[in-house]
Amino acid sequence: MKKIFVLFTLLIVTLSCHEDFDDNSVLTPKVDFNFTHNWDDTAINSSNLETETVTNANGEVINISSIRYLVSSFQLTNLAGETYSFEGYNLTDLAIEDSYNFIPEINNIPTGTYTLKFVWGFNEEDNIDGQYQDLNTANWSWPEMLGGGYHFLQFDGMYNVDTTNPLPFNFHNGTARVSEGVFEQNFAVIQLDTPITITNNTTIEVKMNLAELFTNPNTWDLNVLDTDLMPNYQAQKMMQQNIMSVFSIGEIAQ
Amino acid sequence: MRHWLIYCFVFSILLGCSSEDAKQDNTYVPIPYQLDIPVLFQNKLIDPIIPIDNQLTVEGVALGKRLFFDNILSVNNTKACVSCHSPQNAFTDSNQFSVGVTNTSGSRNSMPLFNMAWNFDDRYFWDGHALGLEQQALEPVIDAIELGNDSWEPVEAKLNNHPEYPQLFKQAFGTSTITKTLVTKAIAQFERTLISGNSKFDKFSNGEVTLTAQEQNGLSVFMDESKGDCFHCHGNPNNPLWTDNKFHNNGLDATFSDLGLGQVTGNPNDNGKFKSPSLRNLAYTAPYMHDGRFTTLDEVIEHYSTGLQPSSTIDPLMKKVGQGGVNLSTQDKADLKAFLLTLSDPSFINNPAFIQQ
Ligand code: HEC
Ligand code: HEC
Numbered sequence: 001m002k003k004i005f006v007l008f009t010l011l012i013v014t015l016s017c018h019e020d021f022d023d024n025s026v027l028t029p030k031v032d033f034n035f036t037h038n039w040d041d042t043a044i045n046s047s048n049l050e051t052e053t054v055t056n057a058n059g060e061v062i063n064i065s066s067i068r069y070l071v072s073s074f075q076l077t078n079l080a081g082e083t084y085s086f087e088g089y090n091l092t093d094l095a096i097e098d099s100y101n102f103i104p105e106i107n108n109i110p111t112g113t114y115t116l117k118f119v120w121g122f123n124e125e126d127n128i129d130g131q132y133q134d135l136n137t138a139n140w141s142w143p144e145m146l147g148g149g150y151h152f153l154q155f156d157g158m159y160n161v162d163t164t165n166p167l168p169f170n171f172h173n174g175t176a177r178v179s180e181g182v183f184e185q186n187f188a189v190i191q192l193d194t195p196i197t198i199t200n201n202t203t204i205e206v207k208m209n210l211a212e213l214f215t216n217p218n219t220w221d222l223n224v225l226d227t228d229l230m231p232n233y234q235a236q237k238m239m240q241q242n243i244m245s246v247f248s249i250g251e252i253a254q
Numbered sequence: 255m256r257h258w259l260i261y262c263f264v265f266s267i268l269l270g271c272s273s274e275d276a277k278q279d280n281t282y283v284p285i286p287y288q289l290d291i292p293v294l295f296q297n298k299l300i301d302p303i304i305p306i307d308n309q310l311t312v313e314g315v316a317l318g319k320r321l322f323f324d325n326i327l328s329v330n331n332t333k334a335c336v337s338c339h340s341p342q343n344a345f346t347d348s349n350q351f352s353v354g355v356t357n358t359s360g361s362r363n364s365m366p367l368f369n370m371a372w373n374f375d376d377r378y379f380w381d382g383h384a385l386g387l388e389q390q391a392l393e394p395v396i397d398a399i400e401l402g403n404d405s406w407e408p409v410e411a412k413l414n415n416h417p418e419y420p421q422l423f424k425q426a427f428g429t430s431t432i433t434k435t436l437v438t439k440a441i442a443q444f445e446r447t448l449i450s451g452n453s454k455f456d457k458f459s460n461g462e463v464t465l466t467a468q469e470q471n472g473l474s475v476f477m478d479e480s481k482g483d484c485f486h487c488h489g490n491p492n493n494p495l496w497t498d499n500k501f502h503n504n505g506l507d508a509t510f511s512d513l514g515l516g517q518v519t520g521n522p523n524d525n526g527k528f529k530s531p532s533l534r535n536l537a538y539t540a541p542y543m544h545d546g547r548f549t550t551l552d553e554v555i556e557h558y559s560t561g562l563q564p565s566s567t568i569d570p571l572m573k574k575v576g577q578g579g580v581n582l583s584t585q586d587k588a589d590l591k592a593f594l595l596t597l598s599d600p601s602f603i604n605n606p607a608f609i610q611q
Binding site: 050051065129130133134136137139141143144145154156157158165167168169170172226227228229230231 | 297298299300372374474477478479480485486487489490491492493495498523568569570571572573574575576
């Protein structure tokens with residue numbers, strides 16, 4: 001009995017010591033992510049999303065009505081090549097500022113200098129049809145006939161708003177359909193090389209330049225590709241290429 | 255040791271008894287009500303929202319049901335909530351505009367009531383002006399063309415002087431002093447139990463039945479961006495609510511006599527936007543749209559196919575507005591309708607828990 005008691009006390013002491021370590025933010029800071037949005041030099045947020053008039057690289061004048069997108073599989077890799085992966089995903093709705101923040105449930109990592117990598121949309125392993133209740137509820141599914149799973153992006157608005165004949169566009173991205181019943185993965189791995197030094201609890205700003213969706217390498221002509229883009233293999237692949245230059249690292253707030 | 259155990263046991267029984275007695279003397283503790291959530295919803299959707307300060311109880315739900323059906327809430331004891339929200343119409347009515355105590359009608363179509371605990375934005379009415387079901391229920395009682403009271407006081411007085419209601423409120427809420435807050439809490443509890451999740455399509459999703467070839471093609475039209483493209487606003491097999499509960503302008507009018515959401519937010523970008531209705535139970539909810547302008551589903555489908563009206567706030571998802579609409583073939587229109595009808599749930603309109611006993 002006595003032995004057990006001693007062991008028990010020891011256990012408690014060790015446990016509490018362990019907790020002390022956890023509380024010490026210098027050793028294992030918490031990391032979260034804050035997405036901010038711009039159209040080149042113009043910041044876009046919930047208050048000007050629907051009122052700002054912007055022009056894409058091809059010269060079409062655009063009014064945005066809504067933008068939502070999904071990112072997942074966040075990883076930070078330090079100089080020693082050690083990788084820390086964060087569980088979870090984030091569906092950002094530009095109309096809802098709270099959704100700009102991604103706070104992984106377990107987000108402690110050692111101090112150090114890192115680079116960030118994440119997945120645009122879901123990778124093949126994660127993109128399971130109907131799997132995520134919050135995304136189902138948010139009406140975020142990608143149709144089964146196009147390979148199922150989830151949207152990566154929904155960007156809707158009007159273009160040629162400077163003319164008498166503005167037209168709708170639905171710039172939606174997800175799995176690409178090659179032909180009936182044949183599908184191709186269409187997620188993108190975003191690797192940002194800007195070093196991020198983490199010494200304390202940190203919020204990493206990830207900037208999204210929406211104009212880049214229409215710019216690089218494919219100068220997007222909305223007059224040709226405006227709607228019905230989901231079943232359009234070519235359009236889906238062009239989006240996957242253009243997404244690569246959309247994101248960059250912003251401010252690192254400790 | 256054994257004796258000690260027995261003492262313990264006896265003692266705990268005594269304790270149990272005495273606390274039971276105490277409950278009956280002072281406050282009756284209502285029994286928590288377990289929502290009957292369809293398995294499909296459990297699998298596909300996040301949990302419904304129940305406000306912390308209005309948890310469902312058996313007594314509260316039963317009281318809410320009684321109030322919902324009771325003419326006592328109207329100024330002249332002739333109408334109740336159920337007058338415009340009837341179970342056999344999936345809790346709407348079959349008029350273009352409902353009539354209240356004055357026999358005059360408003361300018362909006364009554365709305366069906368179900369699966370409202372999954373309306374996560376918690377905004378009610380066609381224009382979303384009421385936040386929360388409790389808040390919503392305050393209005394019809396004192397709306398001149400609905401239940402017609404000038405204020406809540408006479409209604410509270412009638413209820414407080416009623417031979418049974420004070421006791422029922424005591425059981426549900428621990429007080430026999432009836433206030434509008436408690437009345438609306440009870441009604442909201444009942445409304446949250448109105449769950450519809452047993453349509454033919456639900457059974458198909460659960461693997462219990464198959465769809466006909468026509469219904470299957472109708473689903474494809476619904477889900478195909480190059481055909482109907484209905485799913486961006488009205489749900490999909492993974493979102494069995496069959497609505498996004500958001501506000502859109504679906505191209506009904508070029509100019510607006512009813513500003514809808516714009517009236518509420520004051521934002522001209524919101525003019526002509528109304529809440530997407532669920533496509534469940536359409537078989538029972540005609541006429542359709544916020545002003546009940548369409549009497550049949552064929553007219554609704556024709557609207558999306560060829561009848562779209564351009565305006566400054568039309569949703570970009572109404573993408574073929576330049577050509578009048580998505581221009582479905584006769585066959586696709588018929589199939590789409592057949593699919594839409596698989597979303598109707600006869601067990602909902604016949605559920606004894608939702609009908610006056
Ligand atoms: C005279 C007919 C009438 C009566 C009586 C009436 N309603 Fe309604 N109800 C309507 C109409 C019409 C609407 C839509 C009005 C609008 O959007 O402006 C509506 C909307 C609603 C909604 C919003 C549903 C949603 O999904 O947004 C709820 C909830 C509701 N009523 C509950 C009630 C309750 C509870 C009562 C009784 C206290 C009641 N109604 C009495 C006609 C009526
Ligand atoms: C941009 C979003 C959007 C899309 C896409 C859309 N709808 Fe709707 N739908 C709405 C809104 C909003 C309303 C209510 C409009 C109003 O009353 O002013 C509505 C109303 C309806 C109604 C009437 C329901 C009722 O209870 O009154 C039906 C039926 C319907 N839609 C079917 C469809 C079908 C079929 C399609 C595809 C061909 C479709 N919708 C595409 C947003 C949409």
